[in-house]
Amino acid sequence: MTRLSMNRRKLLTTAALSGAALATPAYLRRAHAQSGGEVNIWTYNDFVPEAFREQFQDETGIKINVRLVDDQGKQFSLLAAEAPNPTVDIMTVAGHRFLQFIDSDLLAPLDTDRLSNWGNINPTFSESDWATIQGHKWGAPILSGMEVLAYNSDIVSAEEAQTWDTLFSETYAKQTAYIIQDMMSIIMLKMGYDGNMVEYLDNPERAAAIVEEAKNFLIEHKPLVRKYYDGGAEFQQMMVNQDIVLGHSWNGPAAALINDGFPLGMTIPREGSYGFVYTFNIANNAPNMDNAYTFLNAILASPEVGAAMTKASGFISTYKGASEYLTDLEKKSTSFPEEQLANLQFFRAEANEMKYGLVDPAVEAIKAA
Known part of the structure; x- marks a missing residue:
């Protein structure tokens, strides 16, 4: 490469x-x-x-x-x-x-x-x-901002970046990265669940089962990820170094790379994401x-x-x-097609106490697995 x-x-x-x-x-x-x-x-x-x-x-x-x-x-x-x-x-x-x-x-x-x-x-x-x-x-x-799938457009195609599945494919094994806690919400959404967990406020057993399912998915796919990261600057550096070629990112760090001429694209995948x-x-x-x-x-x-x-x-x-x-470039890097914006919903806080009470231990279990 x-x-x-x-x-x-x-x-x-x-x-x-x-x-x-x-x-x-x-x-x-x-x-x-x-x-x-x-x-x-x-x-x-x-x-x-x-x-x-x-x-x-x-x-x-x-x-x-x-x-x-x-x-x-x-x-x-x-x-x-x-x-x-x-x-x-x-x-x-x-x-x-x-x-x-x-x-x-x-x-x-x-x-x-x-x-x-x-x-x-x-x-x-x-x-x-x-x-x-x-x-x-x-x-x-x-x-x-929003959670996006960011990708090196010289290596990953725009079509591949339309789904979160590509992040977990063998094609890009050990060339991906994401923030685990944020990815837990996205995986729940990808599975057809409410990643905000508001729907399960009156059913904590159901909420726990959903978090367990998302946790097991990330543990199963752990061999494919290069790194779990914490901050936007770390994501940028991994992209520039070509340590990774695609990853979950906040749109801000991704847009900054685009504005600086790096061959980066970003999408709101069809399974959805959060703002x-x-x-x-x-x-x-x-x-x-x-x-x-x-x-x-x-x-x-x-x-x-x-x-x-x-x-x-x-x-x-x-x-x-x-x-x-x-x-014009800065405007382009901070906008998305209408069909992608339709896949976006905002994080909500009503179930946060229950949600993070379940998600935080799950994150630690994924790291330790």
Whole structure:
């Protein structure tokens, strides 16, 4: 197999640099200026564009401290360990994980009256049913994404990528990778079950049997997978190295590779997949609450900020008008054919306690098998 000759370091850092290189608008107004301090943020790589970060710090005197996270479960555990006095002000929680954080008193209800730029979010995201729980908003939607089948288009055909079956075929043995926990939901969906497990809330025995079936499928096919991975950067590096030629991925890391010229395609396979929305949330008892609201209002101020976040992360902006600031290639890498979108449903949270109570031990069993 011929190795690509492109510079890996250059490829994997281009997306982050593109956000910094954006011609920055007046994100902030001098009226926001404060006496300084800091705001502590736990978020994914490239979710706070560097150009925005620099201007925010210059104009407010508030230092942004970012701690990178790569997993919702790990973030929950970190925050729970610090409760009731967290060191973090803002986290990045996926909408379908809200209930877990809310029920543990880890999030503060969002006071949207303090966010004059709240209206810049597309109401499809800000006013959707999952966004309001117990009569409150709990996060500002910033980026949306989905679980996709990503493939090296020089090696894997577009037709092969229309089904999850290809990921588990002998044809590409030891050339595939996926995140086990996410794949459990997809396998349940592939088998014709509700991967959100909402249908089985009143039948936990049925839920347990379905999770067991999905677990056994992944154990049976374990000899075919090259690696179980955790974060988007790891997926990108494996693709660039040609350690893998196809894999389950979030659309963001895949889109970033496409925008950098890597021969990558991605699909929402015919068996279906799941979508999700990332939000910025304020921690309960946040140590720098006022600065947290200043940050949130500033990052919601302009569609150009949303475009910068898309350019850097590859995920789809929730901001009105953000696509106007994307190139044709960037627009293409963040869109899907209507027939594929019809295969998509969103993760839901109602059954999360039961679901992850079953899925998390199953994941550990798959790893140990």
